[in-house]
Amino acid sequence: MQTTPLSPEDPAQIGGFELLGRIGQGGMGQVYLGESPGGEPAAVKVIKPSVVDSTSRLRFAQEIDILKTVWGARIAQLLDADADAEQPWLATEYVEGPDLGKHVMTHGPLPALLVLSLGATIAEGLGYVHKQGLLHRDLKPANILLGPNGPKIIDFGLAVFAESSASLTAANTVVGTPSCMPPEQANGEKPLTSAVDVYALGTVLLFAATGHLPYHANNIHVLFHMVTDPATAPDLTGTPPELAPLLTSMLSHRAEDRPTVSKVVQQCRALVEAQGLKLAQARRRLTTYTAAPLQEFLSVLPAVASQDVTPPAPALSDPADTPPGNGPRSAPADESAAEPTLFLTSPHQAPVGLPAQPESTVLAPQSAQDERGDQEEENPSNAQNMPRRARGTGRPPARSLRHSAQARRTAQQLREAYAARAAF
Known part of the structure; x- marks a missing residue:
């Protein structure tokens, strides 16, 4: 991160x-x-x-x-x-690592096997959330962090108890991220069910596999119409064939047509095992593939960047793989994993208060109709299709400064340097 x-x-x-x-x-x-x-x-x-x-x-x-x-x-x-x-x-x-949105925008889509591992991992995590009677309601690529111990879910600011129809928002408003929002949530229906998180996870996996979300439009109201219109199918362009049936079911317009999170885990497992791997092995490969170099403070100041940090070796792919960042389906620069915060009180009011970083959307519906630890096995059968990290170079690993007095000294250096350059 x-x-x-x-x-x-x-x-x-x-x-x-x-x-x-x-x-x-x-x-x-x-x-x-x-x-x-x-x-x-x-x-x-x-x-x-x-x-x-x-x-x-x-x-x-x-x-x-x-x-x-x-x-x-x-x-x-x-x-x-x-x-x-x-x-x-x-x-x-x-969590030390980038969010899924930034990783895909930087390195390109994930291989299908790793998307399945991601899907099983996050679906299982959502299962624990749902067992506690909770819904996340705002799952999106920016809310999945790719840490050294695997992906983690963040930002429960819009989470609610599943059985509750109460909300802190004003009447007739919709809260969430439009491109990752299921139709019933976009229509303002209450109470919502766990199917909203299944749909959102489908948008996350589609983005991980292709670099784009199921619906995209320059106008927020056009986007909401696309999401809520049962005749407008989600855009699955570029989806690997083995993922298409699963994503199609997760992105079903009707909530009752979507699989449960436990079914998502089972289907991901079956697809991984069909490729000759155990799910635990695929998860370890996902963590290895997405592990990012440590972002040390010293890298901000070139004059002192060489004091303590030796960057880790970059990820390498097998010859049969396309290296991250050079894949044929790299995400376009103007497509984001999240939407900006918008506060609209009518369908014709201009957006106000756009933040520096994207968050969620608060939008009033447009009409009454729209209210809404083991070692991996050596040489698995498909090993040639999976990227591997580079072997060690003989240098000592990069030393984290976060828990040391050096971290505090570095932070103070940065404050002073920033203040010296500031025009105020």
């Missing part, structure tokens, strides 16, 4: 977490890389002072309550939070 220096107006710490850099930002808040007093890295989300009001506090408190409830190996865990602070904040487990 790319980290940038703190700006002069950023706090040095929040809730006892020392802040080391910026991870990302949106319309509601800023996310920092932090370190606990005991040296534990964390993603610290802070609500911007300009948007702190009773409604934002209530929504933030709901997100904290959800994070206290959900658990599982595929969920970024809550560490600490304070919804009543002057600037409400929460700290979650820090």
Whole structure:
């Protein structure tokens, strides 16, 4: 996950977490890389002072309550939070790695076998969420982090209890990411069921396999019409043949026609085993393939970049594979894994308040009709079709600075350098 220096107006710490850099930002808040007093890295989300009001506090408190409830190996865990602070904040487990959207936009689509591994892993994680009576409601490529221990689901800010029809949003509004939203959610139907997350996972897997989402349009209302129109089929262009039946069923217009998350796991497993591998082996290959080089702070300042960091060797592919980034289906630059936050009170009102980074969409429906650990086996049968990492070069591995005094000194250097270059 790319980290940038703190700006002069950023706090040095929040809730006892020392802040080391910026991870990302949106319309509601800023996310920092932090370190606990005991040296534990964390993603610290802070609500911007300009948007702190009773409604934002209530929504933030709901997100904290959800994070206290959900658990599982595929969920970024809550560490600490304070919804009543002057600037409400929460700290979650820090996942070292890019989100799926950035990885695909940078390196191109994943091989089909790895998409199946991703699907089984995330579907199993969603199964634990659903067993607790919860729905994510905003699953998208940007909310899947590709960490060193496998993919993890983040951002439960829009999560709700499955049996509840209540919402913190205004009446007749739709909340979510349009391109990843199922028709019933786009139509404002309540209560929603676990099928909404199955559909969203289908859009995530389609993006992972092809670099595009099922529906895309320049106009938000045209996009919503495409999503809700049963006669407009999702765009599966470029989908590998072995994935097409599964994705078609997951993206079914009617919720009752979609498989359950447990069925998704079973189908992914069957397709992986048909290629001569166990699912656990495919998962390890996914983690190896998507593991990104560490983003050390020193890389921001060329003058000191050579002090401590030796970059890991790049990923290599077998001759039979197309290297990441040069595949025939690389994502176009103008297609994003997420949508910007829009607040529309009528179908003709212009968007306002676009954030620097994409988040979710809040949109009023247009009409009454639209309301809405083992070692891998040597030389598996299809090993020639899978990318492998380069062998070691004999150099010592890159040393992480995040848990050391050097990390704090580096963060201070970055603050001072940033302040020296700033025009204010």
